Amino acid sequence: MSILGGKDAAALHVDDVTVEIAGRTIVEGISLSADGDVVGLIGPNGSGKSTVLRAVYRMLRPTSGRVTAADRDVWESRPREAARVTAAVVQDGPSDLELTVAECVATGRIAHGRLFGSDRPEDVLAIERAMKRAGVSDFADRDMSTLSGGERQRVQLARALAQEPRILVLDEPTNHLDIRHQLELMALVHALGVTTLVTLHDLNLAAAYCDRLVVLSAGEVVASGTPGDTLTPELLREVFGIRAQGITNPLTGRMQLAYAHETEMNFFE
Numbered sequence: 129m130s131i132l133g134g135k136d137a138a139a140l141h142v143d144d145v146t147v148e149i150a151g152r153t154i155v156e157g158i159s160l161s162a163d164g165d166v167v168g169l170i171g172p173n174g175s176g177k178s179t180v181l182r183a184v185y186r187m188l189r190p191t192s193g194r195v196t197a198a199d200r201d202v203w204e205s206r207p208r209e210a211a212r213v214t215a216a217v218v219q220d221g222p223s224d225l226e227l228t229v230a231e232c233v234a235t236g237r238i239a240h241g242r243l244f245g246s247d248r249p250e251d252v253l254a255i256e257r258a259m260k261r262a263g264v265s266d267f268a269d270r271d272m273s274t275l276s277g278g279e280r281q282r283v284q285l286a287r288a289l290a291q292e293p294r295i296l297v298l299d300e301p302t303n304h305l306d307i308r309h310q311l312e313l314m315a316l317v318h319a320l321g322v323t324t325l326v327t328l329h330d331l332n333l334a335a336a337y338c339d340r341l342v343v344l345s346a347g348e349v350v351a352s353g354t355p356g357d358t359l360t361p362e363l364l365r366e367v368f369g370i371r372a373q374g375i376t377n378p379l380t381g382r383m384q385l386a387y388a389h390e391t392e393m394n395f396f397e
């Protein structure tokens with residue numbers, strides 16, 4: 129049993145996935161896997177990260193290729209069956225502004241057969257546990273419409289945790305969060321032990337909290353591996369157009385990057 133209360137982490141395989149929209153190839157030949165670890169999907173704006181995630185959480189059907197979660201083709205599964213395995217926190221997700229925080233988190237239980245307004249003991253437990261982990265218990269009774277962007281983002285995470293997923297898909301989960309909550313969220317995600325595919329623009333969060341990285345450029349995978357193997361000065365220059373160097377964070381011992389715009393000279397030179 130996972131620490132969320134559900135079944136253990138499940139394997140996710142994206143196998144040679146291509147997505148075309150209106151005749152334009154958005155991503156091509158994408159393959160990646162995750163199994164109980166945290167895999168970061170990184171790349172510049174428009175490189176196709178969200179498109180890959182949409183194919184995984186059943187929002188955008190691939191033109192070719194296969195996505196399997198817990199050994200089932202997600203595009204041949206029923207939506208509720210897929211939702212019992214995979215939960216997503218996404219940018220264009222439902223806003224649920226008319227619900228309270230607790231009601232919003234409770235919708236994560238629908239995949240497990242909860243009917244609206246009738247929580248079973250296991251639902252109550254999962255909802256409370258998820259709110260506590262995401263740090264939103266204090267405002268459980270507030271209306272979603274009254275929350276700040278960062279608070280709302282943590283509620284979306286709580287809803288996903290209440291789903292007791294075996295695979296977690298997160299699209300820029302930290303973009304509204306202050307620095308403390310960014311670190312807390314990434315540490316929490318890492319500690320869950322749930323298979324996680326996460327897009328991040330912050331390369332330092334990616335380096336510190338992802339077990340492996342997959343780098344996209346112009347709709348294709350151009351590198352994958354551990355942060356140390358992937359985030360080389362050459363790749364960062366070619367793909368992101370920056371000067372960068374891996375350094376060790378003196379407080380945590382984890383890898384992080386020192387970076388500058390390619391045109392920027394050393395201030396002290």
Ligand SMILES: Nc1ncnc2c1ncn2[C@@H]1O[C@H](COP(=O)(O)OP(=O)(O)OP(=O)(O)O)[C@@H](O)[C@H]1O
Pocket residue numbers: 149154171172173174175176177178179180
């Ligand atoms: N429905 C669509 N119709 C047309 N073009 C699309 C559609 N969805 C995505 N695109 C295009 O596909 C490319 C990849 O988009 P995607 O959102 O996957 O990139 P991303 O890496 O997540 O970008 P960002 O870092 O800016 O969020 C972009 O050029 C985008 O404009």
